[in-house]
Amino acid sequence: MSNNLSGSIPPKIGKLFNLKSLWLWGNKLSGSIPLEIWKLYSLSELDLSGNNLSGTITPQIGKLYKLSQLDLSTNNLSGSIPPEIGKLFNLESLWLFGNNLDGTIPSSICNLSSLGVLQLSENRLQGRIPQCLGNFSTSLTYLALNRNQLYGPVPTTFADGNKLEHLNLNGNKLQGPLPKSLYKCRWLQFLDIGNNEIQDSFPFWVESLPKLRVLVMRSNKFHGKVFSDYLKNDSIFPFPNLQIFDISHNEFTGPLPDGYFQNLVAMMNVRTNKTAGRNRIAYYSESFTLVFKGFEYKLLEILLTFTTLDFSDNKFNGSIPNSIGKLNSLIFLNFSHNMLEGKIPASFGNLSELEQLDLSSNQLQGEIPWELTRLSFLESLNLSNNLLYGPIPHFGGQFLTFENNSYIGNPRLCGYPLTKKCKDDDDDDKAPQPMLKIEGDDSEFLDGFTWQAVVMGYGCGLVFGVTMGCLALLYRRPMWLLKIFLGV
Structure with missing residues (x-):
């Protein structure tokens, strides 16, 4: 246990x-x-x-036949994972993340039929993921290989009856299509395949995974339209528990998937989500990495009330569906850097929990709907680089806090905080009237935010403190299982 011990192990x-x-x-x-x-x-x-332990994991580890829990994580260990680790037949959890381990993942790990947790992330592991990892243990609930240098296909061997709940493959060089055998992972809650080189159309079959809360597919080579034949069956609700839906930085085309937005029930249940309070201290347990202003942060928990849609940096076209307004639990919404047209839906005014809204770098037209001034929790707004016109709504507390960067690149917008005044600026108390088109300056806006930065926003306040407390608890015994499950 932690006692500030230093020096070497005698x-x-x-x-x-x-x-x-x-x-x-x-x-x-x-x-x-x-x-x-x-x-x-x-x-x-x-x-x-x-600790700061260095050196290698020696083959002699294979002699500890009674080991059920092995945690050598967050040290400076190097070298390869010895194949002898496959002799630890009683092993239930193996934690080696956060070291400098290299080489390949030994296939002998698949001999560990009692293994429930395999955490090898944040190393320098190379080669292909052994196919046997998909079905070697009916006890496996947690598989994390993220932030390595693995390549090749995702294993296709996920079998019926598996208990996998967490699968994190983010930040590798994985290629090929996403295997449909993942459909058999009926307990899956967290699926992160972001930041790879996966080439595929949208895997519509994942929508039927009944417990899936987090789907991250960002920064791959997915393409085509996002839709599903399942939606023809009115008795099926796609993604019934999905709270984080991130397909940003791909090559998706066509209209936004209105059929999904109408049925994402976990993003509509704002009253249930509020049972945790605005402080949001209930957690879904899974580790993920966020990037904010060039720095990387790792949080162990995802708030049970944190909901996000990030469809940015694709090639979506058409209008934004009014059905988005039904998702009144949304905290983060990012449709930036697409080819969306039409008006900003007035139904956005119903997104009572929304804190971050980015619609920048599209071809949106019309006036900014005054209904957005209802969003009392809105902290960040980016409408830059569109074709919006008319006065910026200048009543409502939150809108008075947004600066020029929120609107820049819309030459026909006017009113505070822009220097371009509107003809009715002296009539502040009037309800919104049809607006005049006024010419203005055109300039560029800074890079948009990402939903990870929103989590960092929480990290700067109460949530980060609570999360770090949870992290300290989860990484420090007495029970290894607390590393994965906290109130789940």
């Missing part, structure tokens, strides 16, 4: 022949792991995580 520890649990996590220990530790044949739990 070799004499190898004389504790009957030791069953060794927890030295969260200290300042350095040097290599002494070979004597691999002679503690009675060990069932070994946790050396969160």
